[in-house]
Amino acid sequence: MIKITPPLDLFDDIHSAETNPAGDGVARLKVQKTAQGKLSPAQQRFNKLLTRVDNLGRQMQDIEQLAASVRGPHLAQISALERAIAQAQAQMLLFLHERLQRKGLSAAQQKSVRGLVQSLLLAAQPEMDEAQWTALHAQYFPPEVQEQQAQERQEAKQQVLDAVAEFLGRPLDLDGINNVDSPQELLKAMMRQMQADREAEQERQAARRAERPPKARQRKAEQHALDAKAALRAIYRQLASALHPDRETDPKERERKSALMSQANAANARGDLVTLLRLQLQAEQVDEAHIARMADEKLAALSLLLKEQVAVLEHEVAEAEMRLSGELGVMVNATMKEAVLTVHLQRLQQEMAHTAEGMQQDLERVRDDAELKRWLREQAALARQQEREEDMLMRFGEFY
Structure with missing residues (x-):
């Protein structure tokens, strides 16, 4: 997309206090009312569109200035917090792995711990020694587990394909997306394909319209477009x-x-x-x-x-x-003010800091076996709650 925001040096030059005391970016370009009467509809529309262009240009400048002001410090803080969380995840992973090597956990608890280790492996990878991580990954994701996961991904993929085929009323063309396994990536790929299909259909419709004799309204619109290009x-x-x-x-x-x-x-x-x-x-x-x-x-x-x-x-x-x-x-x-955005950013940073702190507290807590077992029950309850919420969201989406 080509940028069309007015150059800042030109903007500042034209709208200096000397030439434009009111500070209105388009004041000198607008049609002004005269003593003879009101503005015509064409003049009113011209003024309205000028104002809209000016406002949008200012919004582009504002968001670029906003980004320049908050991006660096915020991303540095978020990066540090993400690393603290990843480090805590790596420590929890190693502790749970070590705990599995000792007795004292029931079969159900061992299964729960293995599931947690599997979920932590990918998240903790950046903070772990490569050889150690590779060995743990091979242990917790043996060929039979990987085969089961591949089957689950294939089933999830087929569910998405079936849902899209039902929505479209026809099977989806799978060219280019057969090798996509993640349901999220699959959905994105299909959305891109559906968009391409829509654009192709629009082009076909435009071609059919071009073959028809133009109507008076169409001829008028085409003439206006030619007049606009000529004016420019x-x-x-x-x-x-x-x-x-x-x-x-x-x-x-x-x-x-x-x-x-x-x-x-x-x-x-x-x-x-x-x-x-x-x-x-x-x-x-x-x-x-x-x-x-x-x-x-x-x-x-x-x-x-x-x-x-x-x-x-x-x-x-x-x-x-x-x-x-x-x-x-x-x-x-x-249109967001920097002070408002700063509040939202601080809230996100506080949430991530709270998460990192909570993970460190969990690490201290689970070193006691009784607390570990209570913590496992809490994690299972949280997982069930999250599953219920995701199911409700899916049902809500189907309803609408």
Whole structure:
């Protein structure tokens, strides 16, 4: 996805206190009301879309600044906590393994301990000696266990395939996903495949529509699109003519125009109308009244460009929110204040610190056999509760 956020240096240059005391990012581009009457619908729509582009551009800047401010310290803290948890898991794993070598546990308790060791092996691997981990893995995952797990994965995979086939009303094409074993990865692969199927169907529908004689409404929409491209091209050509650095003899002015021309080229390539209009103002090709004098047909063409710009920016903002949420481990949105996000991050850090502390307390506790047996019962109860909650979530999803 191409970025279309206005360049910061241009933004700051155009909207300095001297040229724009109100600080509104698009104030000089908007159509202003006159004493003669109200704005036309085309003028109102143009102004509304300008404001939306400006707000989304600011949101992109805000989320990037937010990320720069909190990412480093938070990720360093989370990394340290993750390592503390992994170390505690490795210590618990080794203790439980050693305890299995001694008598005093019932068959059910031994089975429970083996299950816990198996679940801890993958989590604790980064904090263990490679040879030691390999030996333990071979002991707790012998060929018969691995075969059973492979069978369970295959059954889970088939359940997902059956559910998707029922949803689609047809068997799913398995090309490219036969070797995926994890149900989660399988689901992701199938979602990608379903998305590709949808896109292919949309392309087929578009091709069929293209073969039909265009209706009046379609011809009008196509004409508007052509008008929009022509309007963008005309603005760019005017700028290119005024800003071409080769026509300047003064070195400083040539350098300034070269920078502006570079911005104009980039804005034109990505269809960024707002930046081109701002550059026109900066180059004094037009004044604030210029847009107000445009015919509604011309404004409608510019509004179509703004609408496309809004769609791209909305996608970029949503993408940035999802990316930062994944990095930080908490939900983030572009309008979130740093103080609010900091509270959420501190809460996550506290939860992880509490987990690490609890694991250390468990390690001390299970060294006593009576406490170990009580702890095993508690772990079994927690596992059953988690299983019930997951089952309820699945049923809830089926209901909806």
